[in-house]
Amino acid sequence: DQQVKQNSPSLSVQEGRISILNCDYTNSMFDYFLWYKKYPAEGPTFLISISSIKDKNEDGRFTVFLNKSAKHLSLHIVPSQPGDSAVYFCAASANFGNEKLTFGTGTRLTIIP
Amino acid sequence: SAVISQKPSRDICQRGTSLTIQCQVDSQVTMMFWYRQQPGQSLTLIATANQGSEATYESGFVIDKFPISRPNLTFSTLTVSNMSPEDSSIYLCSVEQGGYGYTFGSGTRLTVV
Numbered sequence: 001d002q003q004v005k006q007n008s009p010s011l012s013v014q015e016g017r018i019s020i021l022n023c024d025y026t027n028s029m030f031d032y033f034l035w036y037k038k039y040p041a042e043g044p045t046f047l048i049s050i051s052s053i054k055d056k057n058e059d060g061r062f063t064v065f066l067n068k069s070a071k072h073l074s075l076h077i078v079p080s081q082p083g084d085s086a087v088y089f090c091a092a093s094a095n096f097g098n099e100k101l102t103f104g105t106g107t108r109l110t111i112i113p
Numbered sequence: 114s115a116v117i118s119q120k121p122s123r124d125i126c127q128r129g130t131s132l133t134i135q136c137q138v139d140s141q142v143t144m145m146f147w148y149r150q151q152p153g154q155s156l157t158l159i160a161t162a163n164q165g166s167e168a169t170y171e172s173g174f175v176i177d178k179f180p181i182s183r184p185n186l187t188f189s190t191l192t193v194s195n196m197s198p199e200d201s202s203i204y205l206c207s208v209e210q211g212g213y214g215y216t217f218g219s220g221t222r223l224t225v226v
Contacts, residue, residue, distance in 0.1 A: 034215070046210070100158050106155060
């Protein structure tokens with residue numbers, strides 16, 4: 001049972017445009033969500049998080065939106081840069097991050113120069 | 114955030130043998146986590162390792178197959194025992210970093226032949 005789903009395995013975006021990566025979850029106990037970026041041969045790197053008490057969190061070019069009623073979150077990257085090309089994982093946890101992380105399967109983002 | 118040194122970075126092993134993966138953190142942490150990422154799959158938690166106590170394994174993972182040691186607050190090892198080709202994966206250790214989310218090691222890419 002995949003509790004965290006990233007339905008787009010890959011996404012290509014022109015440099016300078018907005019990249020939107022989507023994530024859906026099924027477990028209503030999840031209340032803390034994170035996005036990670038992973039380059040080949042490296043471990044995942046934490047990008048941004050959001051708790052269920054908020055519906056938006058912004059950090060520089062990265063913004064995460066949470067729609068609790070739809071059990072959906074998205075990561076917006078604007079403007080997209082070539083260095084953003086990587087695999088992006090969303091992850092979710094219960095108890096405001098005190099429970100284990102459940103990861104999605106990842107979306108490979110390619111930024112086209 | 115913490116810096117994690119994980120080794121080996123990759124290895125090719127014969128079936129039936131065992132491999133021990135080491136994780137060294139540059140600061141003391143209470144819990145360390147071991148994940149597996151099979152080809153094309155998401156990161157799956159294997160076990161949580163607390164210093165001074167037995168590791169807690171997730172469903173589908175057993176101590177005989179994946180013994181874990183946690184001798185102090187900065188170090189842990191994961192052994193993949195009696196390997197088969199199905200164990201070919203990337204193995205990652207991780208620590209929780211509060212507001213930084215979770216920090217991951219660079220991973221160990223294991224190929225079993």
